[in-house]
Amino acid sequence: MSELKGWLDQKLGQLPDDWIGAARWLLGMLGGYRARLGLLSALRTLTVLLGVASAAVNRGVIDAAVSHADGIWLAIGLFVVVQVSTSAVSIGLSWFSTMLGERLSNHLREELYRRLLGGRWDALTGHHSEQLLSRLTSDVSSISSGLTGTAVSLLAMVVQAVAAFALLIHYDASLALFVAVLTPVAVLTSAVLSIRLRMLQQKVQQAEADYRQRAQETIAHIEVVKAFGAESDEAETLSKLQGEHERLVAQRALLSAVANGVMSFTFVGAYLFAFLHGILGIMGGTVTYGTFVAFLSLVSQVQSSLASLGGILPRAASVMASVARVREVAAFEQEAPVRVDAPSGAPSPALGIEARDVSFSYGAGGAGGQSQAVLSGLSCSIAPGEVVALMGLSGAGKTTLVRLLLGLLEPTSGTLTLTCDGMPQSCIEARPRVGYVPQGNTLFSGTIRENLQVGNADASDGEIERALADVSALDFVSSLPEGLGTRIGERALGLSEGQAQRISIARALLRRSGLLLLDEATSALDEATELSIMRSLRERKPRPTCVLITHRREVLPFCDRVLALRSGPDGGGCLVEESVPTS
Template sequence: MTSATPPLRALWRHHRRYRPRFALAVLMTVLNTAADVAPELLLGVAIDIVVRGSDSFVGTVFGIEGRFEQLVVVAVVNALVWVVESLTDYAASVLWRGLAQAVQDELRTEAYTAVQAMDIGWHERTPSGQVLSVLSDDVNQLERFLDVGARTVLHTALTVVFVGIVFGATSWQVTVLAFLPVPVIAWGSIRFQRRLEPLYADVRSTAGEVAAVVAGNLGGVATIRAFTAEQRESARVARASREYRLANARAIRSSSAFVPLIRMAILAGFSATLLLGGWYTLQGRLEVGLFTVLVFMTQRLLWPLTDLGQTLDLYQRAMASTRRIFGLLELRPSAVEGSVALPSPPRGALELRGVRFGYDDGPDVLQGVDLVVPAGETHAVVGTTGAGKSSLLRLVLRFADPRAGSVLLDGRDVRELTWDSLRGAIGYVSQDAFLFHGTVRENIAYGRPDATDAQVEEAARAAEAHDFVAALPDGYATVVGERGQTLSGGQRQRLALARALLRDPALLVLDEATSAVDTETEAAIQRSLARVTATRTALVVAHRLSTVRDADRIWVLSAGRVAESGTHDELVARGGAYAGLWAVQTGEHAPSSP
């Protein structure tokens, strides 16, 4: 939906396939409302029988003289009405609730899919708590309105119509007076709706802020405790929560003011029916039974309108939420999937040609980078912090596209490739090895869910992870916890490497994979890499130069450019940027490798 498209219209257009279900739900509500209004009519008929006897409506139409026999007819009809009312109420409830559940399920899934497809840069800029707020709370707000509010609005409108028909067939003077409050209520509804719209937009926005702060703090609880910032962060959450409470309070004050207005209008309408209808009855111009019907019908007409305040509240919350949901659905990633598949099997040859890249409107981070990694070789990219190493990997994985130049895999521009073809050929191990809440086996097999237990174990052995996994309480069935927090950093890295190896990628990409592990773990990972890179292409970004000294070629980045490249020995002997880095890390120049 665009900003000018009303949320309800956007929902109607977006969920075309639910229109038949919606129509059936409306039909059941129509029948239910008709059956709901009928008992008041039957009450009037019963009073008419008691007062007029054989001259009553039932006696005249059906030719039944006995009052009791006429009441039996009314009782039978009333029983049928109640059965219809009960059945249609059940059917309407199931249909409306089923519709609400189907819409919220579909919207949540679609919104998550849209978010998941967004560029990594978008996720880095957007607080995850705000996204979670839309996917959970906002979707639930819409579901509550479709479940309860929509049916209430329809039921109330239909009641007005049916009661109006009864009034119109009885006395137009009483009808005019009884219905005088309806325009007032309609005017009040429109006015309050417009007033509430920005207020509830603010409510949803502040709800997102609360979710963002809480989600961020839960993810950084260790840092908060390490810096004894518990009170400061509690105060920050309290401020965000207070803003949410105040936004809600402003909306509630305006929403609640609507109910007294409706009650005063109801009082006027009911009083008019009571006085004018009673006067007509005393003058013999209106039958007692019809007067009774009109009195009860007035209550039936006007009293449900007292719920409009709550329904309007639900509606405005839902519409504000719908705008936020469709805001996610309208997101479009800057990187669009290609349509070409790599020839099988892929070789993993990688090339960057004149690549320029930067973030948003900022300056270039990579400036004309040319880099070639032949198939089957291991190349490393090194450099100081900010040199552009991680940005280069973003382009290889196509988490972003270059401003100029191209990234080629097996001679094909990665922008032409399908996601499955591109990323299916790459095994990626990041510096911060992310593990999902689940078992060790599930995490290793994440990129290849159909892998056998033997294949999972083989990958773990290749990553030198099998021994520590076997020592866990439940082996490969051990649950590692959220983000793998029950494991050490080195263990997580080895599982991440096993996960990448299980896919048998043509190109293995390692981003500082050993920067946060101890010397023993680094040696184990190095042994693993030496074996697994012997038969595949590898691109290694490293801070510790000792981990890449045996690479076939080392590329040194400086200020977004390739400063120099060569083998470890060549670069040390050259005495350039790499030699300086090596001297800083080791305190001496490296001896030549034998």
């Protein structure tokens, strides 16, 4: 218990600054949805007021019926109006709440997704993809449900508690006093237990994230799992993760049952007291039948509203935890804004590359000042239209250099620029004029046409066919049952690795770029197809500048120059020019 008290003191000390900052950020993200949430809160408040009014109206109807009073039909009319109004408002509230929650979730996801897409590459790759997806899905859903549920219900619960309690005092002050003393005790007890529940909930969420992350990676690399015969080991690992998740869920369920039990027994006690108090009052002639029914309704309303208010803090804490996780992503450093125009009818002029004493280290400026030198003092000039092979041992920094040329990373020191018609530009500014074919399979689920149009959404069928012909892919695509409309699955399921590589190269050609970066782009192709593609690249008019990362010396005769990355004195790679073989 002392551990819980210490944790509670620490958290309560942090709440004002953390929550106020989170609330301000969230209000800024909501935009025009603030007014809609206000309307939702007003509708819920109207609903609870109708509920309190219903208790008074029901009392009048019952007492008028028992006493055969002349105002019975007026009372019945009020009863009908209140019931119909309550039903109508509830129906509208249900529809409005559902639609607002969905649209609010979509709004927040869209805003967050834009931040992810615009974030710096190194910031994004520092997080596991499953964790980022969890923020886009689970955390956004938690925030949306918290706003449309907990937040907008706060005013309604306060109004219901005050109105029902005031009417209860009007009918019987002693009964109201008993409820006022007993109910808050149960609410506070339950709230303390709910704090412990939140601690367990965080552990449950982390255990679930660990399970999902492991399952995602296992499915993504299923061929490796099968190749090494590791199915049983992976199944056992997931079973252990599930077991830990189940253990935490069991603890949470037990504590939840205790908290609910305390609340339930206390509420039952108050309800029984109200029931017996009313029965004795009827027997003694001090309480009417209508007042007795009103007692039971009002006590239930006071209890339910106070119970909801007692659960506000832990629920709000859970929502704010999701807000903090989402803010972490929204705070990713954004890339400099770049104007990205759709490719025009004319190809981009060939770009030149100017590198002056470029060095790059991963982790520079990180914790403890630790860094890993990858490139050191790299200098070179590549003229527009040149085809340059970039070679070197694995890990020498070739892919890092490509990421620098794409503007995904920035040099630790030195300058790296791309020139267009003699005018220097930063790599990120010139990115719209760069075509890129990365290592591995980078096609999306969808049709072949949709994958190709990632390079140029406005590409005509003629342009698509020319690009496919240049990479020796037109014949195999045309032979497919649906041609360009053929759907491929995740990780290009349905195509061979070589076919997928050719589609990726054609996608880059459709960009009409002035610089083409090929990172092991032909590694899965047979020699004849690879040489045919290299020949097509050299014969393109106009010919883009091409930087080709390769380990195959057979393609070197198609290159104007060969640059090799060699290890420098400080461990970073530096460029050394090699002779181009003639055959």
